Amino acid sequence: MAAELEIPLTGGRITEGVVRVGDTVRRPVGPHSPFVHRLLRHLEDAGCDAAPRLLGTDDRGREILSFQHGETRTSFQARDWSPAQLTAAARLLRRLHDATAGTPLADGEETVCHNDFSPLNVTFVDGLPAAAFDFDQAAPGPRVRDLAYAAWLWLLGADIAAPLTRQLALLRTFLDAYGLPHEHRHAFGARIASRVEAERAFHEAAGRAAPPGSWLDREIVWLREHAAAVDGELGAGA
Template identity: 50%
Template sequence: MGMKAATGEEVALRGGRTTPGIVRVGDTVRRPRQANHRFVRHLLEHLAASGFDGVPRHLGQDEAGREIFSFIEGDVPDELGFISDDALHDAATLIRRFHDLGADLAAASQVGAEVICHNDLSPCNFVFRAEIPVAMIDFDATAPGTRAWDLGYAAWLWLDLGSTDVAPAAQRRRLDLFADAYGDIATPTILGATMERQETLAMEARRQGKRDMADWAMHCLHWTRRHAVDLE
């Protein structure tokens, strides 16, 4: 995720798909302030008070106005790829804990919200140790929402749905594993949300002129729709 930084020395973080300007300073991470920084701070403080160690701690801001977070040791992938069953299981249980602990904040923030959604639950936003996810990072898109909305995106990227490297039958088994590890949600519900997230990303990327991303999302959507019966 990044080489060790001496006290006061700024070292650009590697791994993941980082927001520009993120650096490590000693045992902290400094990030440019985002529009939702107050909400993120409130969420992380709430999770810390609940004893949840699967997210960084918010430590304030520095003299440059950047947000300060605790640094979590481990590796952050910079690309999607095949994830083991053990890692898939632990990712789902970690997401479930995150959702459950934020549910009361969600209810207080927005009518009808079930949980606080991370909204970008890619493996590239998780810290791994020994190839197992132990924490999630990057809360720039965090907002109240539904479990299915967050899980649909997570399942898409953790299973790499749309890749021709894994057969639909194998992906069905892995989807069931993911749903069972999370608990209290059916595979078809997650799959429906996955297709919604794929279509949404394709449209947003096209509006933003990100043609490669739009084409990739549409490819994934077409693959998922084509194999939906096998996946459910």
């Protein structure tokens, strides 16, 4: 019997060797996989369709996931999403958080964070974010950790064509759509910068350096410089 055709998938940002086989996705397993598998099974049991289904492992030891039909993105730097797209993204993240809040998976934390809720890790249907994938970095944590990182990945940064006032207005749209209480938005600008700095440290520890003057370094400098403006915008509507 001929081997099934394997089509490399280009979504996601870190994991290599991900392929599509028919209506399934095959991904390498790693130290994170047992937790991710528990998470995906829980989301399925909870009736949450915002993530792929775990279908087992193949004869090469790769995990088998359901294929999420739709479109994926291969770049996020432009961050030129519409209010409707940002609203859908925020509501998608809220569904994932609500499905794990208060469960044993959260391990005493507020919820399980995706920890890389990027446009690159989302399937779009009819132009709107519909489901998430690539949960390799998922771990227990506070909701604002995911929201702060998502704010950078989706709508804030130095290399965005939209003026700062537009970026800040869209940030408010994003947090309102998620339903983040105003009392949890305090010092949110600094939270964003700190979260991206933590991500830089993670990548540097893995041998992916972001030296001074690099794109990521410039983004962090910009986030630090504009943290007060972020807090001013969010505080104005409190």
